[in-house]
Amino acid sequence: MADPQRPLPTLNEHDSHAFWQATKNKELKFQRCANCQTLVFFPRSHCTGCTDGDLTWHTASGLGTVYSYSVVRQSYHPFFRSKAPYVVAWIDLDEGPRLLSNVEVSDPAEVSVGQRVQVHWEEHDELCIPLFAPVR
Amino acid sequence: MSTQTRDAAIVGIHEYPSRDVEKLVSPLQIKAACAAAALKDAGLNWSDVDAIYDASDGSAMSGLTIAEYFGIKPRVIDTTAVGGSSYEFHAAHAKRDIAAGRAKVALLTYGSTAHSNAMAIGVGGRGMGTTPADNMESFAGMTLVANYAMAARRHMHEYGTTAEQLAEISVATRMHAMRNPEAVQAMKDLEFLDIRETTISDVVNSRMIADPLRLLECCMISDGGGAVVIASPEVARNCRTKPVWIIGSGEATKYPENGGDITRSAAIMSAPQAFGEAGVRPDELDIAMIYDSFSITVLTILEDLGFCAKGEGGPWVEGGRLRFDRPADGPALNTDGGGLSSNHPGMRGIFLLIEAARQLRGESTSQVPGAALAVAHGNGGMLGSRHTAGTIILARD
Numbered sequence: 001m002a003d004p005q006r007p008l009p010t011l012n013e014h015d016s017h018a019f020w021q022a023t024k025n026k027e028l029k030f031q032r033c034a035n036c037q038t039l040v041f042f043p044r045s046h047c048t049g050c051t052d053g054d055l056t057w058h059t060a061s062g063l064g065t066v067y068s069y070s071v072v073r074q075s076y077h078p079f080f081r082s083k084a085p086y087v088v089a090w091i092d093l094d095e096g097p098r099l100l101s102n103v104e105v106s107d108p109a110e111v112s113v114g115q116r117v118q119v120h121w122e123e124h125d126e127l128c129i130p131l132f133a134p135v136r
Numbered sequence: 137m138s139t140q141t142r143d144a145a146i147v148g149i150h151e152y153p154s155r156d157v158e159k160l161v162s163p164l165q166i167k168a169a170c171a172a173a174a175l176k177d178a179g180l181n182w183s184d185v186d187a188i189y190d191a192s193d194g195s196a197m198s199g200l201t202i203a204e205y206f207g208i209k210p211r212v213i214d215t216t217a218v219g220g221s222s223y224e225f226h227a228a229h230a231k232r233d234i235a236a237g238r239a240k241v242a243l244l245t246y247g248s249t250a251h252s253n254a255m256a257i258g259v260g261g262r263g264m265g266t267t268p269a270d271n272m273e274s275f276a277g278m279t280l281v282a283n284y285a286m287a288a289r290r291h292m293h294e295y296g297t298t299a300e301q302l303a304e305i306s307v308a309t310r311m312h313a314m315r316n317p318e319a320v321q322a323m324k325d326l327e328f329l330d331i332r333e334t335t336i337s338d339v340v341n342s343r344m345i346a347d348p349l350r351l352l353e354c355c356m357i358s359d360g361g362g363a364v365v366i367a368s369p370e371v372a373r374n375c376r377t378k379p380v381w382i383i384g385s386g387e388a389t390k391y392p393e394n395g396g397d398i399t400r401s402a403a404i405m406s407a408p409q410a411f412g413e414a415g416v417r418p419d420e421l422d423i424a425m426i427y428d429s430f431s432i433t434v435l436t437i438l439e440d441l442g443f444c445a446k447g448e449g450g451p452w453v454e455g456g457r458l459r460f461d462r463p464a465d466g467p468a469l470n471t472d473g474g475g476l477s478s479n480h481p482g483m484r485g486i487f488l489l490i491e492a493a494r495q496l497r498g499e500s501t502s503q504v505p506g507a508a509l510a511v512a513h514g515n516g517g518m519l520g521s522r523h524t525a526g527t528i529i530l531a532r533d
Contacts, residue, residue, distance in 0.1 A: 007274055015268035039394050042272040068293070068398060068520075070285035071347040072277060074259045080277035088278040090286060090398070098394045100273040108347070113293040129275050 004078035008124060018057065019043045023128040026121045028060040030097045041097035062119035064093040064132070071108040087111050091132055103132050110134060140415045144231040144242075145372045145379030146530070148178030148365030149490045151472075152247070155322035155358035155479060159252045163194040163361070164205055166247030170363035171206060178365045179376035180241060185365075187212035187239035189226035191483060194247050202245070212239045218389075219516025220427055223364070223485035224526025227512075228385035230366040240368045244489075247361035248481035251326065255482070258354060259345070269392075269522070280518060281354060281430070282346040287520040288432035289348055291399045295447035297435070299348060301454060303339035305431040305469070306352045306476055308458040310334045313473025316501040322478055326356055353431035355475035355484075362486040364493070380493040384414025384529035391522040399447070401433075402525035403440035403513060410527035411442065416509060418442040421529075423495045423510035424458075424467035425488035428474040433519050441513060441527070443467070460502035467511070471495060471502040485514035489528065496532040508532050 009020050019042075022029040031040040034056050038049025047053025069089035075081050087103040089111070103111050104120075116135040121128040150173035152166050161169075175181060188202055188210045195201040199213040212233045216225045223244055230242035258281045278286075291297045311333050313319035323331045334352060342351040372379040386409030390402035411417065418441055426434045426441075435449040443466060444452040456462065458469035470476075472491040475484045492510035494500045500507075510530045517523035 006277075009271045009275060013268055013271040016271045019272070041394055042268055044268065068286040068290040070278075070282040070289060070349075071344075072279055072282045073347070074281075074345050075277060075279050076259050077277060080279075083277070086277065088276050088282050088286070090392075092395070096394050098392060098396070100276045100278060102276050113289065 004082055006079050006129065007077070009127065011126060015044050016042060020127045023121070023130065024126065026128055028062055028093070028119055028130055029057050030060055030095065031055040032058055039096045058095065060093045060095045060097065063135070064091040064117055066103065066111065066113055066115045066117055067092045067098060068113055069103060069111050089132070091117060099130070101130055101132050103134070105134065139413050140383045141235065142381045142383065143235040143369060144366050145369065145381045146364055146489065146493045147367045147372050147375040147377050147379055148174035148180065149493050150174040150177060150363050151318070151479070151487060151490050152361040153318050154325070155360050156251055156325035157249055157359045159249065163247035163249055166361035167194050167202070167245040167363070168206060170247065170361050171243055171245050174363035174365045177377060178367070180365060182206060182208055184241045185243045186210055187230060187233055187242040189214045189216070189230060189242060189244045191215070191217045191222035191246065193483060212242070218524035220429070220483040220485045221514030221516035221524045221526040222483060223489055224512060224514040224528045225387055227364070227366060227382055227489055227528050228387060228526065231382045231385060234366065234368045240371050242366040244364040244366070244486060245361070246483060246486040248483070249359045250357050250482045251359045255357060258357070279346060281349055283518040283520040284430040284432055285346040285349045287398045287436060291432060291436065292348065294399055295450065297450035299340045300336050301450035302353060302431040302435060303336045304453040304456070304458065305428065305434045306339045307334050307336060308456060309428060309470050309474040309476045312460060312471045312502045313477030316473045316478060319473035319478035322356070322358055326358060349430055349432065355429050355480040356477070358479055358481050360479050360481040362490050364486060364489050378497050379533050380496045381531045381533070382528060383531045384410040384412070386410035386527040388525045390525070398520050399436065401436050401440050401515060401519060402523055403437045403527065406525040406527040407441045410529050414529035416529060419466070421467045421509045421511055422463065422504050422507040423471065423492055424469050425492045425510060425512040426469065427484055427488065427513060427515040428470055428476050429480070429515065429519070433515055434469065436519060437513055437515060441511060460504055463504050468502065468504050471500050471504070483516070485516065485526065488512035488514055492530050496530055
């Protein structure tokens with residue numbers, strides 16, 4: 001039997017399409033409104049700060065900080081069960097967006113709140129998944 | 137200045153006794169059985185009901201399905217579905233609808249066979265791509281428990297909250313459950329390994345599910361259901377039961393925000409509205425029915441409701457303060473045994489109203505003598521990301 005696979009996002013979701021398309025080139029994109037400067041993330045087609053929204057795309061550096069995390073030890077999803085224990089974390093990118101991802105470490109005890117992390121990419125056919133690891 | 141009004145009261149309640157129905161009944165049947173029993177409790181009948189409130193737990197297009205299934209023709213239909221707090225929203229709306237003269241008798245019902253269906257609510261995966269947010273997050277494999285665990289981890293980081301302090305929630309709740317025969321039977325039916333009062337040590341040494349949350353800090357997954365009947369003062373006067381007045385309500389939402397603070401729940405918005413309307417302070421309350429999906433849910437909401445300052449929940453709950461037999465120390469927590477040790481079929485909000493009403497009627501298995509004021513606070517969705525808050529303040533006649 002084939003190894004269980006990570007559940008992947010769809011490219012056919014209207015709001016997040018451009019974000020996932022950019023991951024093919026290993027670019028971490030977010031939106032900011034040129035009219036009111038509101039940071040918009042997750043991506044949307046409208047500005048959440050003003051009604052004259054003029055959203056423009058920007059590329060994040062891929063550096064961020066662990067806002068909070070948990071070590072998942074039990075999951076019913078075949079892929080994640082095979083990965084357990086693994087670390088899920090809210091990561092505050094330096095540019096402002098808060099992103100949910102995994103911090104990949106050999107020992108979950110290496111992860112802490114406030115830790116500096118950097119993106120790396122897990123390659124798939126049509127997109128790449130942004131995962132993080134501690135900055136060494 | 138208080139704007140408290142006593143224009144709607146809980147007059148009928150019923151909690152489905154079984155937590156394991158072995159697929160012999162459907163959620164709709166549970167809802168109907170509870171509705172009939174709650175109406176009977178009040179001394180009312182199906183034909184008295186002119187308003188229904190439903191969180192779409194038993195069917196699609198539930199506003200229509202439920203009316204037909206129950207065999208009633210309501211003038212008010214409200215299908216607010218915001219997760220486990222839906223029933224606090226429904227109670228708030230029922231009060232408004234009754235006060236506005238649109239309804240006289242409101243019926244809230246809930247039914248679920250989550251246990252029989254072997255639903256992996258806490259550790260199941262989330263669906264891909266149903267919303268833009270799901271499509272951004274599901275690749276990371278965050279389970280529901282992990283979502284709450286993130287709030288607990290951040291709370292520990294910012295305020296120094298300890299695992300032992302969080303365990304106080306589980307210990308007090310289990311103590312109350314052991315006094316409730318239905319909760320004890322529930323734990324037997326769900327094959328709990330060790331059915332007894334617990335200690336802090338038991339909780340902090342139980343199996344880790346998603347750090348820092350352990351097994352004894354996680355609610356059960358049961359079958360079950362309930363019903364609540366809310367009526368106008370004119371109807372309430374002729375009911376068999378003592379009215380339990382809805383004197384304040386608040387509703388709010390919260391979702392992930394860039395730079396946001398996950399140690400604060402939506403209760404920080406719903407609580408001031410509810411307490412202000414009721415004209416009472418948290419320290420006046422006898423009973424706190426707070427949605428205990430996990431230990432951290434209660435600790436966070438105790439702070440957000442204003443029982444103590446933000447970040448001080450850990451020290452505040454120490455020493456068994458939340459037990460029903462410590463009324464001088466503040467409110468008794470989840471005196472039915474809560475979702476942790478009595479009943480959690482997925483959306484627990486209706487049981488918060490039911491047990492709060494029992495206390496104010498003097499009928500709890502962990503009765504606080506002379507209980508006069510209670511809060512029922514539902515948290516729907518997920519504490520560490522997107523959720524709703526419904527706060528209801530209740531007073532006895």
